[in-house]
Amino acid sequence: MKNSDLLFNFFTIVLLSITNCQFQSAADVLDNNYLRIRNNLIEQDRNNFFGAAVQLSPNEEVVNQHLIKLKKSELDFFKSNSSFLPGKNFLLVKNYISQSKVFQFIQRIPKGASLHAHLLASVDPDYVINNLTYLPNVYGCWINSKFKLKIFPDPLQTYEDAKCSKWQRLSVYRNESNQKQMDFDVFLRNQITLNESAVVQDREVVWQKFKSIFECLYDLISYRPVFKQYVYRMLQELYDDHIFYTEIRGTFMPLYDSNNGTSEDPKIFLDTFLGVIEEFKATHPKFIGLKYIYNIYRGVQKETLRSILKQVVHYKKIYPNFIAGIDFVGQEDESQKLVTFHHELLEIMPKLKFYFHAGETNQYGGTDLNLFDAIMLNSSRIGHGFGLTKHRELMTIGKCRDIAVELCPISNQVLKLVDDPRNHPGVMLLSENYPVVIGNDDPAAWGATGVSYDWYVVFLSMTWPEHGLRVLKKLAENSIVYSAMNTEERDEALKIWERQWNDFIIDQLERVDKEHGEKQKINDGCAI
Numbered sequence: 001m002k003n004s005d006l007l008f009n010f011f012t013i014v015l016l017s018i019t020n021c022q023f024q025s026a027a028d029v030l031d032n033n034y035l036r037i038r039n040n041l042i043e044q045d046r047n048n049f050f051g052a053a054v055q056l057s058p059n060e061e062v063v064n065q066h067l068i069k070l071k072k073s074e075l076d077f078f079k080s081n082s083s084f085l086p087g088k089n090f091l092l093v094k095n096y097i098s099q100s101k102v103f104q105f106i107q108r109i110p111k112g113a114s115l116h117a118h119l120l121a122s123v124d125p126d127y128v129i130n131n132l133t134y135l136p137n138v139y140g141c142w143i144n145s146k147f148k149l150k151i152f153p154d155p156l157q158t159y160e161d162a163k164c165s166k167w168q169r170l171s172v173y174r175n176e177s178n179q180k181q182m183d184f185d186v187f188l189r190n191q192i193t194l195n196e197s198a199v200v201q202d203r204e205v206v207w208q209k210f211k212s213i214f215e216c217l218y219d220l221i222s223y224r225p226v227f228k229q230y231v232y233r234m235l236q237e238l239y240d241d242h243i244f245y246t247e248i249r250g251t252f253m254p255l256y257d258s259n260n261g262t263s264e265d266p267k268i269f270l271d272t273f274l275g276v277i278e279e280f281k282a283t284h285p286k287f288i289g290l291k292y293i294y295n296i297y298r299g300v301q302k303e304t305l306r307s308i309l310k311q312v313v314h315y316k317k318i319y320p321n322f323i324a325g326i327d328f329v330g331q332e333d334e335s336q337k338l339v340t341f342h343h344e345l346l347e348i349m350p351k352l353k354f355y356f357h358a359g360e361t362n363q364y365g366g367t368d369l370n371l372f373d374a375i376m377l378n379s380s381r382i383g384h385g386f387g388l389t390k391h392r393e394l395m396t397i398g399k400c401r402d403i404a405v406e407l408c409p410i411s412n413q414v415l416k417l418v419d420d421p422r423n424h425p426g427v428m429l430l431s432e433n434y435p436v437v438i439g440n441d442d443p444a445a446w447g448a449t450g451v452s453y454d455w456y457v458v459f460l461s462m463t464w465p466e467h468g469l470r471v472l473k474k475l476a477e478n479s480i481v482y483s484a485m486n487t488e489e490r491d492e493a494l495k496i497w498e499r500q501w502n503d504f505i506i507d508q509l510e511r512v513d514k515e516h517g518e519k520q521k522i523n524d525g526c527a528i
């Protein structure tokens with residue numbers, strides 16, 4: 001061993017245990033080794049990162065190098081332009097992101113599963129407007145200064161309602177708008193999505209608007225024939241984004257139809273849902289399934305909670321492979337905390353798995369304390385969970401219990417919790433190699449489809465320039481490993497995913513070769 005190596009090793013060890021003051025003087029002495037030690041420390045840090053330990057085959061390595069080149073050139077572009085795309089509000093830059101080469105690469109990846117999304121905000125608003133609101137029986141009405149949609153049996157009739165003067169067919173609204181030279185569908189779009197105004201509005205205003213989206217759509221989607229179309233389309237959008245399995249959060253919605261009215265029986269809802277999934281699988285054999293996480297409103301009274309839990313346990317027995325468990329929803333900062341329900345939850349713990357939203361907050365020592373309950377109650381995953389980085393001990397427990405965090409960075413940005421994803425606490429989770437998965441939360445509310453936009457934001461903003469395919473492969477693997485699938489389902493899913501992944505790599509290799517060939521031709525052309 002050379003003298004400098006000895007010195008180097010010694011210094012590395014000392015460096016990790018000494019104070020900054022000593023570091024200064026030690027560095028003076030070791031002037032010659034300074035850069036070497038620095039590089040070593042950086043490398044160590046980079047290699048601790050999420051996914052860094054993933055092994056790549058020689059083929060994967062070729063694709064990896066290609067991806068890193070794309071990534072660096074995109075990062076360089078943003079640097080020279082002082083316009084880091086994912087740092088800008090998604091409502092303003094979605095169409096630019098769609099054009100990114102890195103984004104398009106991510107779209108093609110077999111990403112496995114999408115594990116955090118809400119049923120009523122999971123279908124492209126354009127589809128909802130163009131394909132669902134043009135059905136002849138769709139009516140609209142203002143109720144408590146919110147515009148609501150609903151289906152009535154006879155399009156020739158008008159329907160009175162105690163809460164609004166009358167339900168009017170959308171064709172009538174459309175006609176009225178036309179006469180005023182206005183586009184009713186633009187109005188409609190503003191009811192079911194957040195628009196650019198949200199970029200400059202306060203968080204409270206944005207959240208109010210966000211909540212009203214669900215109210216606008218609820219009755220329309222509860223119409224059984226619409227519900228079937230809606231679910232089918234949701235699966236199609238995920239499938240088109242190379243997702244083959246998903247876990248969706250929602251309630252047992254009372255579905256209605258023209259012949260037999262509204263059915264409060266959850267069995268109707270569950271059978272209808274399952275029917276659509278089977279229908280979709282029959283024509284999309286690569287799609288393997290969906291599980292449902294029953295969500296309960298945070299503002300719930302304890303009495304109601306107890307009866308809901310009883311009901312979910314009952315249906316979990318009848319549909320054991322479909323119902324994954326439960327969650328609480330509603331703005332975390334505004335409502336009751338998990339600790340309020342700890343008796344009820346402890347009691348039900350042996351029968352139901354938990355997938356709690358927790359720590360979707362900027363508070364410290366307030367709402368974020370929900371994370372303590374989520375982990376004490378053995379939540380299987382944590383939705384958002386970014387408050388976790390403020391609680392070191394808890395984060396350690398979460399990591400050793402292998403409780404994955406579901407990151408949804410675009411949701412956090414649009415809903416005004418984390419402005420610039422480069423400063424998202426998820427960076428710290430990733431740098432600690434904490435298990436994470438990525439979800440899209442409520443993509444329809446900001447006009448996203450699939451989960452690739454969130455993957456892109458994480459990949460560009462929350463990883464090093466040198467981190468390429470390993471991170472993405474790990475994210476896909478995690479989406480299966482941390483899903484609610486049972487061991488058998490999971491093993492089967494992993495096998496299917498591996499085949500998809502290998503096909504993807506072959507396909508990418510061909511693309512790289514082709515691009516390389518074309519460049520070669522251009523270069524040859526120039527040489528002449």
Ligand SMILES: *[C@@H]1O[C@H](CO)[C@@H](O)[C@H](O)[C@H]1NC(C)=O
Nearest residue numbers: 077078079080081082083096
């Ligand atoms: C900066 O970005 C814009 C698009 O946002 C592009 O049109 C322009 O050419 C870029 N300028 C430079 C100097 O890269």
Ligand SMILES: *[C@@H]1O[C@H](CO)[C@@H](O)[C@H](O)[C@H]1NC(C)=O
Nearest residue numbers: 126127129130131132134233
């Ligand atoms: C949705 O509507 C568009 C425009 O009317 C139409 O072209 C398309 O075929 C429809 N898609 C489905 C799945 O019904």
Ligand SMILES: *[C@@H]1O[C@H](CO)[C@@H](O)[C@H](O)[C@H]1NC(C)=O
Nearest residue numbers: 171172173174175176178179
């Ligand atoms: C549109 O409204 C005008 C004026 O109220 C009416 O004459 C016309 O019949 C309406 N057209 C449709 C298609 O409802």
Ligand SMILES: *[C@@H]1O[C@H](CO)[C@@H](O)[C@H](O)[C@H]1NC(C)=O
Nearest residue numbers: 190191194195196197198209
């Ligand atoms: C956004 O939607 C609201 C209605 O919710 C509307 O008043 C406003 O004009 C819209 N803003 C833009 C920029 O379209």
Ligand SMILES: *[C@@H]1O[C@H](CO)[C@@H](O)[C@H](O)[C@H]1NC(C)=O
Nearest residue numbers: 224257258259260261263268
């Ligand atoms: C209700 O009516 C439809 C026909 O529109 C039928 O298919 C369905 O089985 C009926 N029953 C229930 C419980 O939905």
Ligand SMILES: *[C@@H]1O[C@H](CO)[C@@H](O)[C@H](O)[C@H]1NC(C)=O
Nearest residue numbers: 349350353377378379380401
């Ligand atoms: C906690 O969750 C894990 C994984 O879901 C499970 O294996 C374990 O039995 C649970 N522990 C308790 C105390 O419920």
Ligand SMILES: [Zn+2]
Nearest residue numbers: 118357383441
């Ligand atoms: Zn959510």
